[in-house]
Amino acid sequence: MIQPPAQLSSLVTVDDYEVAARERLTPMAYDYYRSGADEEHTLRRNRDAFARYELWYRTMVDVSSPRVATTVLGDDVAFPILVAPTAYHRLACAEGERATARAAAELGSLYCASTLATTTLEDVASAAPDAARWFQLYVHKDRDFTARLLARAKAAGYRAIVVTADTPVLGRRCADVRNGFCLPDGLVMENLVDALPPDLREGAGSELARFVASRHDPAFVWSDLVAIAAQAAPLPVVVKGIARADDARRALDHGARAVWVSNHGGRQLDLAPATIDALPEVVRAVGDRCEVYVDGGVRSGTHALVALALGARAVFVGRPVLWGLAAAGAEGVAGVLTLLRDELIRAMQLAGCPDLESTRDDVVRRRLAPAGSFP
Numbered sequence: 477m478i479q480p481p482a483q484l485s486s487l488v489t490v491d492d493y494e495v496a497a498r499e500r501l502t503p504m505a506y507d508y509y510r511s512g513a514d515e516e517h518t519l520r521r522n523r524d525a526f527a528r529y530e531l532w533y534r535t536m537v538d539v540s541s542p543r544v545a546t547t548v549l550g551d552d553v554a555f556p557i558l559v560a561p562t563a564y565h566r567l568a569c570a571e572g573e574r575a576t577a578r579a580a581a582e583l584g585s586l587y588c589a590s591t592l593a594t595t596t597l598e599d600v601a602s603a604a605p606d607a608a609r610w611f612q613l614y615v616h617k618d619r620d621f622t623a624r625l626l627a628r629a630k631a632a633g634y635r636a637i638v639v640t641a642d643t644p645v646l647g648r649r650c651a652d653v654r655n656g657f658c659l660p661d662g663l664v665m666e667n668l669v670d671a672l673p674p675d676l677r678e679g680a681g682s683e684l685a686r687f688v689a690s691r692h693d694p695a696f697v698w699s700d701l702v703a704i705a706a707q708a709a710p711l712p713v714v715v716k717g718i719a720r721a722d723d724a725r726r727a728l729d730h731g732a733r734a735v736w737v738s739n740h741g742g743r744q745l746d747l748a749p750a751t752i753d754a755l756p757e758v759v760r761a762v763g764d765r766c767e768v769y770v771d772g773g774v775r776s777g778t779h780a781l782v783a784l785a786l787g788a789r790a791v792f793v794g795r796p797v798l799w800g801l802a803a804a805g806a807e808g809v810a811g812v813l814t815l816l817r818d819e820l821i822r823a824m825q826l827a828g829c830p831d832l833e834s835t836r837d838d839v840v841r842r843r844l845a846p847a848g849s850f851p
């Protein structure tokens with residue numbers, strides 16, 4: 477039975493949105509959005525790791541007009557909580573990616589559209605023509621096809637290309653394998669229609685896993701990034717999926733303009749570190765050379781504040797946006813982004829941070845583990 481949109485006034489945390497989303501999604505779609513790889517240690521770690529940080533607030537600071545507007549790669553954003561690329565938004569609501577694009581634009585956030593969208597990248601662009609938007613690229617074995625995707629993104633006015641580096645093969649998401657995850661009739665990966673293998677539906681397990689195995693290039697290496705960056709020019713390239721200092725430096729040495737600390741929301745390599753723990757070493761490694769973004773487990777404004785205080789230029793959220801979309805379409809996405817923005821502002825005020833620069837001034841510290849415990 478199709479349920480009406482959730483009453484947003486009753487949803488006061490991101491977790492409330494998840495409950496409302498779950499009531500409206502098919503079990504297969506909910507599992508696809510929620511799940512992580514293997515035993516889901518990294519999925520849990522991403523979020524749980526925030527509890528190991530402490531915000532050492534300052535008092536008696538004038539926080540009467542908090543300032544959260546900033547820029548990413550030169551484009552203005554109203555606050556540094558942005559929309560990560562996630563596949564298949566039309567599983568959540570009929571308007572799908574177009575609703576996400578509209579809501580992000582309305583709030584002054586930024587939407588990074590996925591290669592695996594269920595809406596063409598041109599239609600995503602036309603939903604919010606004046607908004608800055610980024611395009612996330614999976615590099616295909618068929619490099620001519622990859623080049624065509626890049627050309628389309630440029631023509632449609634995308635402002636940056638985000639190359640996802642953590643998916644040479646698809647992580648094993650057991651729920652999807654069990655469910656035989658596939659897109660329902662009528663939904664396709666719209667950007668890829670001329671590249672879809674005919675037999676995608678055939679075989680046991682996850683349709684997405686079969687697709688990635690057939691199309692993604694597991695031999696994509698750093699030297700190939702130089703060619704991708706040249707094809708993307710003049711658009712800047714961001715490498716997403718970085719977890720370590722040496723990779724961050726390699727990304728910049730091979731043409732990237734910025735790096736994005738991510739483990740794909742715990743959906744790829746299980747036992748990978750929590751992204752918030754990886755962030756400081758990446759920030760130290762790149763210094764002033766580039767902006768650093770992070771995603772993974774951000775479910776509140778205090779989480780976002782920890783990430784900003786550790787040196788992230790902006791944080792991205794994946795699942796929270798999907799929960800908003802499933803709960804109430806564009807209004808739900810706007811509801812989630814508003815909630816996170818307001819939580820960030822309140823957390824900054826309580827921490828004595830009137831602006832984003834001041835969040836970097838010794839506000840966050842890692843909590844020492846009690847003797848004998850395994851943090």
Ligand SMILES: Cc1cc2nc3c(=O)[nH]c(=O)nc-3n(C[C@H](O)[C@H](O)[C@H](O)COP(=O)(O)O)c2cc1C
Pocket residue numbers: 508509510522560561562563590591592612640716738739740741742743771772773774792793794795796
């Ligand atoms: C359902 C789902 C689909 C995703 N699809 C993509 C994708 O197509 N491309 C990509 O680079 N990352 C993808 N990601 C990873 C997100 O961009 C992001 O790294 C992750 O969701 C952040 O973690 P969070 O969900 O805890 O916020 C996906 C994540 C989820 C949950």
